[in-house]
Amino acid sequence: MLDHCSISHKGGLVLWSRSFTPDAAALALSSASPVNSLIREALIEGRTTEEKYEKDGYAVKWTFVNDLELIFVVAYQRILQLTYVDDLLAALKALFVKMFQPFLATFVASLHALNSGKAAVVEAASAFNFADAFDGWDRVFDKLLKNLEEKAAAERKNRLRPAVRPPIEDASPPSEEAETLPTQSPDTPQDEQQISRNVQALKNRLRGRGGKMGRRGSARSDAGSGRESVPNSDSESPAPKRKTKAKVQRKWGDEAPTETDMASLDFSVDSVQESGSSQDLQALVDQASMGTRTRDGMYEVKDWEFSKEEDSAIARALGPAEAEAKTGSLGALGSLFSRLTGLQVCEGVGESLVGKKVGGFQTTNAAVRLALSTSLTRILTPKTSTDLLLSIRTKLSSALPSTQQRMPYSITFVGVNGVGKSTNLSKVCFWLIQNGLRVLIAACDTFRSGAVEQLRVHVRNLGMLGVNGAADSKGRVELYERGYGKDAAGIAREAIAYGRDNDFDVVLIDTAGRMQDNEPLMRALAKLVAVNSPDKIIFVGEALVGNEAVDQLTKFDRALRDFSSASGGGKERGIDGMLVTKWDTVDDKVGAALSMTYVTGQPIIFVGCGQTYTDLRQLRVGNVVQAILAD
Amino acid sequence: MDASRFLFVAGSLVAAILFLAILVFFTRQKSKSRGSSLLLVGPPDGGKTAILSTLVYNQTLPTHTSLQTNASVVAVPALKKSLTVVDIPGHPRIRNQVDEHIGDAKAIAFVVDASTVSRNGAVVAEHLHTILNALTSLPPSQALPALLILAHKSDLVKSGTAASATSESLAINRVKTILERELEKRRISQSGGVAVEGLGEEGERTEMGGLECTGEKGVFNFDTWEGGEVVFLGTSVKVGSGEAEKVDEDGLLSLRQWMEENV
Numbered sequence: 001m002l003d004h005c006s007i008s009h010k011g012g013l014v015l016w017s018r019s020f021t022p023d024a025a026a027l028a029l030s031s032a033s034p035v036n037s038l039i040r041e042a043l044i045e046g047r048t049t050e051e052k053y054e055k056d057g058y059a060v061k062w063t064f065v066n067d068l069e070l071i072f073v074v075a076y077q078r079i080l081q082l083t084y085v086d087d088l089l090a091a092l093k094a095l096f097v098k099m100f101q102p103f104l105a106t107f108v109a110s111l112h113a114l115n116s117g118k119a120a121v122v123e124a125a126s127a128f129n130f131a132d133a134f135d136g137w138d139r140v141f142d143k144l145l146k147n148l149e150e151k152a153a154a155e156r157k158n159r160l161r162p163a164v165r166p167p168i169e170d171a172s173p174p175s176e177e178a179e180t181l182p183t184q185s186p187d188t189p190q191d192e193q194q195i196s197r198n199v200q201a202l203k204n205r206l207r208g209r210g211g212k213m214g215r216r217g218s219a220r221s222d223a224g225s226g227r228e229s230v231p232n233s234d235s236e237s238p239a240p241k242r243k244t245k246a247k248v249q250r251k252w253g254d255e256a257p258t259e260t261d262m263a264s265l266d267f268s269v270d271s272v273q274e275s276g277s278s279q280d281l282q283a284l285v286d287q288a289s290m291g292t293r294t295r296d297g298m299y300e301v302k303d304w305e306f307s308k309e310e311d312s313a314i315a316r317a318l319g320p321a322e323a324e325a326k327t328g329s330l331g332a333l334g335s336l337f338s339r340l341t342g343l344q345v346c347e348g349v350g351e352s353l354v355g356k357k358v359g360g361f362q363t364t365n366a367a368v369r370l371a372l373s374t375s376l377t378r379i380l381t382p383k384t385s386t387d388l389l390l391s392i393r394t395k396l397s398s399a400l401p402s403t404q405q406r407m408p409y410s411i412t413f414v415g416v417n418g419v420g421k422s423t424n425l426s427k428v429c430f431w432l433i434q435n436g437l438r439v440l441i442a443a444c445d446t447f448r449s450g451a452v453e454q455l456r457v458h459v460r461n462l463g464m465l466g467v468n469g470a471a472d473s474k475g476r477v478e479l480y481e482r483g484y485g486k487d488a489a490g491i492a493r494e495a496i497a498y499g500r501d502n503d504f505d506v507v508l509i510d511t512a513g514r515m516q517d518n519e520p521l522m523r524a525l526a527k528l529v530a531v532n533s534p535d536k537i538i539f540v541g542e543a544l545v546g547n548e549a550v551d552q553l554t555k556f557d558r559a560l561r562d563f564s565s566a567s568g569g570g571k572e573r574g575i576d577g578m579l580v581t582k583w584d585t586v587d588d589k590v591g592a593a594l595s596m597t598y599v600t601g602q603p604i605i606f607v608g609c610g611q612t613y614t615d616l617r618q619l620r621v622g623n624v625v626q627a628i629l630a631d
Numbered sequence: 632m633d634a635s636r637f638l639f640v641a642g643s644l645v646a647a648i649l650f651l652a653i654l655v656f657f658t659r660q661k662s663k664s665r666g667s668s669l670l671l672v673g674p675p676d677g678g679k680t681a682i683l684s685t686l687v688y689n690q691t692l693p694t695h696t697s698l699q700t701n702a703s704v705v706a707v708p709a710l711k712k713s714l715t716v717v718d719i720p721g722h723p724r725i726r727n728q729v730d731e732h733i734g735d736a737k738a739i740a741f742v743v744d745a746s747t748v749s750r751n752g753a754v755v756a757e758h759l760h761t762i763l764n765a766l767t768s769l770p771p772s773q774a775l776p777a778l779l780i781l782a783h784k785s786d787l788v789k790s791g792t793a794a795s796a797t798s799e800s801l802a803i804n805r806v807k808t809i810l811e812r813e814l815e816k817r818r819i820s821q822s823g824g825v826a827v828e829g830l831g832e833e834g835e836r837t838e839m840g841g842l843e844c845t846g847e848k849g850v851f852n853f854d855t856w857e858g859g860e861v862v863f864l865g866t867s868v869k870v871g872s873g874e875a876e877k878v879d880e881d882g883l884l885s886l887r888q889w890m891e892e893n894v
Contacts, residue, residue, distance in 0.1 A: 006695075008695060009701075010697070010698040010699045011680065011697050011698070011699055011700070011701035011718065012680035012694045012695055012696060012697030012698070012701070012718075012720070013680060013684055013692045013694055013701075014692055014693040014694060014695060015692070017693065029693070029870070031675075031676040033695070035695045036676075036695050036696045039695060039696040039698060040675070040696050040722060043698060044696075044698060044720075044722050044724050044725060045724060069699070071698075110687065110703055110704075111701045111702065111703055112702060113702045113703050113704040113715050128688045128690075129690075130688070130690065130692060377727075378724045378725060379724075381723065381724045381725075381727065382723070383722075383723045383724055384723070385753075385754075385757055387757075387820075389820055389821075390816075390817060390820045390821075393816070393819070393820040394753065394816060394820075397816070
């Protein structure tokens with residue numbers, strides 16, 4: 001059932017692992033193994049929100065032992081619904097730690113030679129023999145797995161049994177064939193009671209029909225209907241009786257309720273016997289949020305606390321023992337966490353702190369702060385190179401077959417209306433020109449009036465600005481425009497072709513702003529992307545709108561991926577990077593930057609922070625983390 | 632009465648002096664132990680943790696991507712000394728941990744997977760560039776750590792035509808050529824470029840240096856690199872093997888020899 005199971009140290013050493021199929025064994029050794037991608041994508045990049053990670057048809061679950069720095073990972077086929085994996089992980093964790101605690105402690109100490117005494121470590125390290133140390137573990141694991149699998153199988157059976165029975169019952173009420181088959185009633189034994197009941201039912205039915213017909217006033221049909229209903233009731237009524245003898249008589253509302261009925265329906269009085277009543281009362285009032293009573297008996301409502309929820313989330317994550325003692329000091333972190341938009345970040349931090357020993361001179365506050373800052377830095381640090389210039393030059397200098405012409409490097413700017421796509425495109429253009437590249441701007445915003453003229457003005461200005469001291473940079477930048485109302489994808493393609501023929505280095509494609517929910521427009525954008533396959537797609541978002549930008553970003557990314565894979569050659573294409581504009585308007589409230597990198601995992605390439613061409617900056621991870629963590 | 636008081640004062644004085652002496656002794660020792668570690672850095676899946684495991688435990692445990700730094704003490708039997716080996720994760724998001732350790736480094740071993748370097752040369756070069764930059768921007772008061780480049784997994788490099796060349800030298804050649812080419816690309820793209828300023832700090836150096844060479848026209852070449860000598864070694868380990876007796880036969884022989892000579 002399982003495919004792979006491993007116990008390893010956070011430093012990367014696998015202490016014990018087992019693969020259950022040859023495929024999984026081969027995969028486990030490669031760098032693309034589920035465990036590796038789990039660590040890379042879910043743990044280091046912090047991109048998973050659930051406690052389950054899925055990759056290439058594998059579902060992976062994991063758990064930590066923080067004080068021994070161990071990770072327990074179980075991988076299985078995603079299509080299997082294994083219910084016992086969580087139990088398995090918990091049991092593995094408990095057993096493994098219990099059985100090998102001393103060995104593991106020395107092992108972990110040997111990997112922290114910087115902090116601990118040296119001599120002792122040398123002695124211990126040479127004496128390690130992992131095969132011997134985990135000698136009995138294989139057997140224990142087998143037994144544990146077998147137990148759990150059996151239990152799961154038994155549970156499934158239990159679950160299936162009641163599920164199997166109803167179909168039998170469902171099938172038993174007579175179908176149309178059963179009604180016409182007279183053989184059914186003779187071969188079933190009927191006691192006298194049943195017979196009498198049948199007679200009664202028959203009579204009832206006849207009377208009912210008769211009444212109805214009688215109202216119509218037709219005596220002839222009365223007899224006919226009585227006759228045809230005989231086989232009906234004959235087979236109809238005994239069948240349910242046979243199968244559901246225990247069925248409780250349905251109570252109709254037309255008879256007067258008895259005393260017991262009254263009692264069972266009366267919910268206003270709590271029955272005294274119920275033990276839970278006193279606890280219920282307590283649950284109604286949350287002691288933690290109770291106000292204070294002043295000395296002269298006045299009840300004062302507690303002040304509103306913004307940080308309450310996050311605070312308790314962290315306290316919960318820290319584990320019961322620590323939480324009780326430390327909630328006080330954690331209160332100070334409230335403002336800190338309320339700045340973080342995603343609680344997932346907090347939870348991840350909390351998880352990484354469970355079971356950690358806080359050093360002698362370190363307060364919990366400091367420890368949490370440190371862990372948070374590490375995790376924020378990790379999220380914000382780009383995983384790919386953000387060096388745009390390098391990738392442009394790499395593309396331009398790459399060797400080509402002589403028959404092929406060199407394609408210019410194309411960058412598409414996408415985003416919502418009014419975030420500053422054109423403005424920041426011209427800033428990027430200025431920077432590229434300063435680096436001695438020839439830039440073509442493609443005016444693919446064929447919708448908003450004035451869009452082309454805006455770019456024309458920018459091109460004129462940029463053309464007049466000097467490059468590296470040289471007075472005239474004319475010829476370094478040009479505008480490719482085809483007026484309004486045309487197909488943007490077509491213009492972009494023509495522009496790239498024009499750029500290729502005229503030896504431009506970079507083509508900047510300006511697109512029309514569109515709302516992220518507007519499907520036809522998003523399709524059009526995806527078509528532009530699919531047709532031209534630009535080297536970079538940069539999402540332009542404004543810092544001003546805060547987390548709305550995150551929604552925009554996710555929807556743009558999603559829509560581009562969906563539609564471009566549908567229309568293009570089947571290759572998914574998403575956002576490659578972000579440009580955050582109007583950064584100067586938000587002062588130190590920079591949480592959106594964190595959220596934006598968090599949800600896509602793509603880097604923020606530039607930050608726009610002013611009105612002039614030079615107001616383009618690179619984001620510094622340290623600054624953002626500092627701004628977020630500052631009180 | 633006076634005598635006992637005098638004795639008490641003298642005793643406490645002696646105790647205080649002793650305490651201070653011990654403190655000084657320990658801090659001295661600590662400062663002496665600076666610059667004594669070997670850092671294993673490099674892109675992920677290069678084999679850093681496997682090397683660490685082989686050096687420390689004399690057996691090669693299977694590994695996966697590291698989440699945190701490992702630091703272990705390795706005894707160098709020939710010199711009756713020990714050396715701290717620090718294995719720093721290679722994932723781009725956490726590889727900046729090298730900055731914390733570079734201050735105490737005696738040597739830095741940049742581990743490259745020789746079997747895949749031709750495919751992801753640009754990424755490897757970017758990582759190496761950050762290391763070179765960190766090395767050259769160290770304060771001048773500090774002795775420059777030696778830079779080793781390990782062409783790891785050399786057993787996986789297939790020798791195409793020349794049967795005379797060993798797989799190790801082949802791996803070294805390949806790694807060296809590819810890295811020089813990629814670093815030269817990076818150098819050219821930076822030398823002519825105007826970088827975008829970093830947000831906030833105006834005065835700080837924003838672009839990465841560390842690629843200057845003394846050779847003609849400044850073309851990047853490991854032999855003429857301004858940061859000192861770069862040693863190339865070919866290594867390999869076998870996962871799963873690991874008997875203590877086979878120490879001399881394993882693929883880390885060259886690394887062990889180098890450690891004996893230079894530590």
